[in-house]
Amino acid sequence: MSLDTVKQAGETPEQSQPWAELGLKPDEYAQFHEILGRRPTSSELAMYSVMWSEHCSYKSSKVHLKQFGEKVTDEMRKPLLVGIGENAGVVDIGQGYAVTFKVESHNHPSYVEPYQGAATGVGGIVRDILSMGARPVAVMDPLRFGPADAADTQRVLPGVVAGIGGYGNCLGLPNIGGEVVFDPTYAGNPLVNALCVGVMRHEQIHLAKATGAGNQVILYGAKTGGDGIGGVSVLASETFEDAGPAKRPSVQVGDPFMEKLLIECTLEIFAEGIVSGIQDLGGAGLSCATSELASAGDGGMHVWLDRVPLRDSSLSPEEILMSESQERMMAVVEPAHVERFLEICAKWDVDATVIGEVTDTGRLRIEWHGELIVDVPPGTVAHEGPTYHRPFARPAWQDALQADVAEVLPRPQTGDELRATVLRLAASSNLCDKSWVTDQYDRYVQGNTVLAQPEDAGIVRVDDETGLGIAVSTDCNGRFAKLDPYAGAQLALAESYRNVAVTGARPLAVTDCLNFGSPEDPAVMWQFAEATTALADGCQRLGLPITGGNVSLYNQTGEQAILPTPVVGVLGVLDDVARRTPQGFREAGQQIYLLGTTREELSGSEWAHVVHSHLGGRPPAVDLDVERQLADILVNASRDGLIDAAHDLSDGGLAQALVESSLRYGVGCRVWLPDDLDPFVALFSESAGRAVVVVPRSEEVRFTDMCAARRFPHQRIGVVDGAAIDVQELFSLPLDELRTAWSATLPALFGP
Amino acid sequence: MRVGVVTFPGSLDDQDARRAIQVAGGEPVALWHGDHDLKAVDAVVLPGGFSYGDYLRAGAIARFSPVMTEVIAAAEGGLPVLGICNGFQVLCESHLLPGALVRNDHRKFVCRDQGLRIERTDTAWTSGYTAAQEVTIVLKNGEGGYVADELTLDRLEGEGRVVARYLDVNPNGSLRDIAGISNERGNVVGLMPHPEHAVEALTGSGTDGLPFFTSVLTEVVGG
């Protein structure tokens, strides 16, 4: 096809264009004419179509997401150095350090090509963090799969795990936590979310903006190929009709080695202070980077697109603009620093090319071999995409679902039955030992990992001298969110918050990855609206800013949407990581306390899921004020050295918490359950706002005084001891037997 | 006492190795793969990581870097050289040590706290251990299975050149549970586990790895 220039677009207003094939609506296409005063060129059409897509423009979600920026208090603003809206938000953690973290999804590509899909998911989020000026210091991977024994899970899970490990390990980023959850709704639609956290000094914060007319725009990293532009090939074909099956792949292959060089090279460039703006290339590639940089700066940029180094010389300009080739970055550099910039890139063997210049024209102009092919106001591409007010409605089935409670299901009664239930749950796919997965991840590289899986939160040291460190956890129980999306989202927030607090870290900020079904389904849209409102309200309650996140919609197979899965990541700070509280029982004779109130809350529980394949009722009540008090106790107790171990109660309740704390170092416990509760409820209820802590005898009085002073429910339920979990008068479960059951599950399914 | 740590493109544990040398009381010196200069160091560590992405074979491309020419010559002259994980792979590819490291028998990357027995304590890097000492040190690799032909294995055993052996679990299918070996002279040691991740109680698997770095300090100062 001949080159479609701006001039030609002006002269051929009637030419038909494949806007519908690109997923655009008639009014959107009409809007381009209004913005430009003519029809768009094919390159402009390419840029708009990708930037106005759901993935890039958040068109279905932004009316709901805007609450995250509105429901904020001064308390929440205080630690914020950079707010939501940049590549990732940045928070102050003290001592001159700042931290940025964010979680993103790579769900669909990981289904199509598990290894590469997951690998490039890690690569993308790492570049996001890097582009804020931070050194990436750790990754995490919240994962969801179909049933563990389903044939397709055998294909997807090993590939995803190998891909996350293959990429993250090769980058030298410790993997400090994540999730592995199985549920039938994720069959055909696995969730692969990836989180990265990075650290910098305050003065190193960099932003994505192109300012200063005359400054040079440098594209560096991998060469551009035909990756991830499937649908857009239609633009480059002779006629739209004969496009046939897209010849360009929609899946990308990652090169972690290139990314490692890109990280080191970029950090060296930051250290010399020679970039004025920087942006990673992710979804929508150059279209996104050029339009976002330009619109955030003085508003103008001129790009010579034919200078872009290509891996495949047959690419058309439209394709180059859309390519999602991995491991690329774009920097804005003052002319005086360009030489040094290129020198550093050469040292690291990273290709770098000046492809453009900042201008004061207010226009993004792109040239191809001397012909103007794009001439647009950059903001219209980057930010002025459509906003949909999708209809949403509480589905008719919600009432019936909530009425079908699990509390009436038959329960184990005798000691033997309870014992068998503990064992069965511990060996179930959601609660079993995850080391088949996590042993494939390097958790030690960089030498700063203080806690990692299977601890409640991962902790990395930030400063060797002072011991300053950060803790991160991610959580979500999608079954709770299905039963009540508002409560479920807050339960995810509460659990993640609690997981950070049990390690002794003070929670500071929140990121989220909202994985939902199709926004065109009013029921799904209602779940989404409820969940976002819940998170905004919840964060306000807890006093934590949401610093960034990601939305992934259309996660469904046919009519079947996934469980609504708002994954929440919470970041916390420890002034001295030496004070961290680990999870495991270690020293015989220490006292075990249960903090919080246990209610009869079994709907949506792991017990109902495993034993009865049941999902119905209402999720546990969530009280964020209680969570705040609990966190306060856990953080203070850690700082004052009152507790030696702590573990939050969530999936599987008290029983599973005791299992995990006992198996950690192979030291068991003797436990007496409260008289006023059905032992089954005491063991398996999943009431929120609870944790077990281990108190040395010498600190018992101070600890109980502290809880009493705050009127927080606390009771001594046992003592660390022996090589079994011994529940007085009911059963005794030797740790060897327990460990065998707990650790055999994944190897039996996925190989040794 | 200056100990050089080479950074290849894709090295990852170079900073950790430098930290370990510091914790041991030595002075870490950064060496660059493209240099023809060992900066007059008294010993060299080839750190872990994925040099050149470990594409092709682990260590295969790094072996051709300019700095390796210097390291090979110096090692042949008796300079203490420790190759950790990827560094071990580079030493084998450079023929400073016999045998090769192949894909783990279970085909997965593995990261675990590994039990080891230190079998040889008269090398530059292990003199700080007692004979047959049992230790726990972080292990993490994807291509860590040590292989060599029977003749070579017998010779290594016969000459007492097996430096460390896996205990309890053989994590990667290494023949004869070999975790590390040395050259005849004992100045060049290759090791799959990562002693640099076992020098501080707070991070890593404890402090069992520290003697690797203190050994070489006394070795060089003493000798």
Added chain:
Amino acid sequence: MARVVVDVMLKPEILDPQGKAVHGALDRIGLPGVVDVRQGKRFEIEIEGEVDDARIAEVAESLLSNPVIEDYTVRVDD
């Protein structure tokens, strides 16, 4: 006894980081004139009895390669 050889290569338009690394190494150690390097996998399968070509192609396509990113060729040497 037949030997079936299946070669699996990344599609030409897909990035091949391994091939790229080898290309770089060849340039550095001095093999002149190299324009491109691709690295793929080679499977040698020994089969006893009848070889069912259609079934082999199926297996090559579904198990030995992922058609989203890879191409394969099958050769049977009897």
Added chain:
Amino acid sequence: MARVVVDVMLKPEILDPQGKAVHGALDRIGLPGVVDVRQGKRFEIEIEGEVDDARIAEVAESLLSNPVIEDYTVRVDD
């Protein structure tokens, strides 16, 4: 322009875990009669100008394969 193909396979006496895994998978999905599977690497090198066979062999032996564990074959298609 010449295409040089170098095939690198693990020596027969070296355990090939990947080949073994493929073998297991072939048995499971039902490809009858499989006696052995080996997985190796295939390099396709495009060279412009003169191809120096001796030099290629050298490179195949020193860089593309490790003679301690692998065998290689070189083929030049012009």
